[in-house]
Amino acid sequence: MQDTVQSEAASELLQRIRDRSFKVGVIGLGYVGIPLALAALRAGFEVLGFDINPERVAGLNRGRTGLKHIGGSELEAAVAAGTFSATDDLARLGEPDGLVICVPTPLTRHRDPDLSFIVTTVEAIGRRLRRGQIIILESTTYPGTTEEVVKPILERSGLSGGRDFYLAYSPEREDPGNPHFETASIPKVVGGDGADALRIAEALYGAFVVKTVAVSSTAAAEAVKLTENIxxxxxxxxxxxxxxxxxxxxxxxxxxxxxxxxxxxxxxxxxxxxxxxxxxxxxxxxxxxxxxxxxxxxxxxxxxxxxxxxxxxxxxxxxxxxxxxxxxxxxxxxxxxxxxxxxxxxxxxxxxxxxxxxxxxxxxxxxxxxxxxxxxxxxxxxxxxxxxxxxxxxxxxxxxxxxxxxxxxxxxxxxxxxxxxxxxxxxxxxxxxxxxxxxxxxxxxxxxx
The missing domain is CATH 3.40.50.720 (NAD(P)-binding Rossmann-like Domain)
Known part of the structure; x- marks a missing residue:
């Protein structure tokens, strides 16, 4: 973890993570997003989930995960306690202090990367982006995506990465149905767009996973996930x-x-x-x-x-x-x-x-x-x-x-x-x-x- 924090906004986010007043937003409530949301809930965070499927949203708000290998009792309790809710209203993207993007990254028919889900999601975030938010991409992608694709879209808002908002990449490492590992017990690789972004992302994940592993850049973090799967x-x-x-x-x-x-x-x-x-x-x-x-x-x-x-x-x-x-x-x-x-x-x-x-x-x-x-x-x-x-x-x-x-x-x-x-x-x-x-x-x- 970096030793110094350069901005007041970063210090405020770190304090909110420590006292659990930090609100987590998870975009994409599937095989990656649901386990992530549950891990954050267990650590005492409030979670607002986003998904474009209204049926899935309705089920989640009734405490149903929609995943056979993940029971709904924890989610039901969180819904009843008011610490978890799901929505398909993207106008609410400005509410959380941090947004974690867990959307698909498929291939085209010609085996080229299809970033359409990431681009559409980030464009929606950009329209509601506010100062002091951190945006973290978890979707698997090629090295450079966070810096070359995500950041420019967000900066169309007139806000600057590293000054007005923070940007990081942390590859998902889910293995559905694995009885030996879950989100909280798998070390989390984190790369930040600058020292403040890295420190905030490490602090957030460090609150609910066993260990964070910092790397020098978002591109290096993107390369880690590809290397594991290759x-x-x-x-x-x-x-x-x-x-x-x-x-x-x-x-x-x-x-x-x-x-x-x-x-x-x-x-x-x-x-x-x-x-x-x-x-x-x-x-x-x-x-x-x-x-x-x-x-x-x-x-x-x-x-x-x-x-x-x-x-x-x-x-x-x-x-x-x-x-x-x-x-x-x-x-x-x-x-x-x-x-x-x-x-x-x-x-x-x-x-x-x-x-x-x-x-x-x-x-x-x-x-x-x-x-x-x-x-x-x-x-x-x-x-x-x-x-x-x-x-x-x-x-x-x-x-x-x-x-x-x-x-x-x-x-x-x-x-x-x-x-x-x-x-x-x-x-x-x-x-x-x-x-x-x-x-x-x-x-x-x-x-x-």
Missing amino acids: FRSVNIALVNELKLIYAAMGIDIWEVVEAAKTKPFGFMPFYPGPGLGGHCIPIDPFYLSWKAREYDIPARFIELAGEINTAMPRIVVEKLAQALDERSGRGLNGARILVIGAAYKKNVDDMRESPSLRLMELMEERGATVDYHDPHVPVIPRTREHAALAGRRSVDLRDGSVATYDAVLIATDHDDVDYNGLVRGARLIVDTRNVCERNGLRADHVVKA
Whole structure:
């Protein structure tokens, strides 16, 4: 933390943080915004949440988080106590002392950064910006966004960053459904636009997270998040490629990884899968590869990892078609397929960038009829890339129903699925998560993919 504070306004904000009269505004009440708001509430802050979805706002004001992995009891208590409320009225953006932006940062169809949610949000803030506020961006983006995009928009108000208002960047590090970590127990990286902004942002996050980690600039903080996700993307791509190589040699990649991870140093286990999911790993690396082109530097590892990971759904579908052909003499055309798991990871209802959606589309393009079962996702929501699947409902796994399908494709390994029943009842199972073997369920009709 910086040693000196240069302005009276910064000193006042720091005092308000200390005495908890600082009002926190959270913009974007989803998988990042809700946990952040709850962490701030636990620390004694009043929170005003903003979201453009009126249905979500109404639910939140009744104490409903809208997230299956986060119960509503805490939120209900905060609503009853008057310490939390949600609104879709952006005219109220001037009320909080600090605004934390937690909006999506997707890619365009050409894999270029789509900053439209950030830009629209910051423009709305700029119209209500007042002296003494701090604005903190948490959305994952390329290095330079806070300084080159956010700050100029805010300064159109006639106020100056570092003098009239403060600006910082702190990357979100949420892992939905992870029972071991929550917002408060994950260290928070913070970069500020100047010493005062850094000190205020550190003090705010330091009030409700276990540790803050200051870096020299907002760009460095932006780079931290991309580095974390690129690390995962590249290593997942590596193990996906190894899976294909070892399969050709008759070697089980899952066995190899389990044995390799017994080494107490120099190895970190990553696991293959049907494709990348979630809002971070499938998207964030391309933010840096796009930015790198500005400096005429090719991002070879990032692009290659993206190619490998993006190809995995097609490879899985090809493996399924081959298994069908070998066991029943038919391919996918006319086959009935049951997909287990629509969420991108187990035990949550998070559908962002789920590979299951792409798998379903690919199978249907080849003439299959596809149903899905997911205890966490009763209905597939509307998504930008897979609009045709919106409204499709999870089927019940009633006695005998599994046997009516030509094959079962396990895409997500939720814990609350009866895998014993699947193995007993299915004609063919293609397991992309190794969940059957992990449960001791080995059978000739279970194929790893």
